[in-house]
Amino acid sequence: MVKNGEFFVIKEMRLKGMSITQIAEEMGRDRKTIRKWLLKDTPESFPTRKPRPSKLDPFKDFIRTRMAEGCQNARIIFEEIKARGYTGKDTILRDFMKPLRPHFRS
Incomplete structure (x- = not known):
């Protein structure tokens, strides 16, 4: 191509x-x-992919709520959502939580 x-x-x-x-x-x-x-007048446009739903999507509101309550520990939240039926890995959770965490300056 x-x-x-x-x-x-x-x-x-x-x-x-x-x-x-x-x-x-x-x-x-x-x-x-x-x-x-x-022979073409314009370049071909590449098809865009439809975003796939994440395994974490059903749990995002719960995670935001727990973080607002003060729980910033991904391991604890991972265990809680796992008990609620989450089947993904903790890496997805950590990536989701990272921008939501407060930034501390030293």
């Missing part, structure tokens, strides 16, 4: 009079790929 930046470089090379073979050699691509991209 040709990246968008490469698309514009290919078009510019062609405008400068380079042949498809020369462009292919310069870019390290196959001639058929270069020809295909020269």
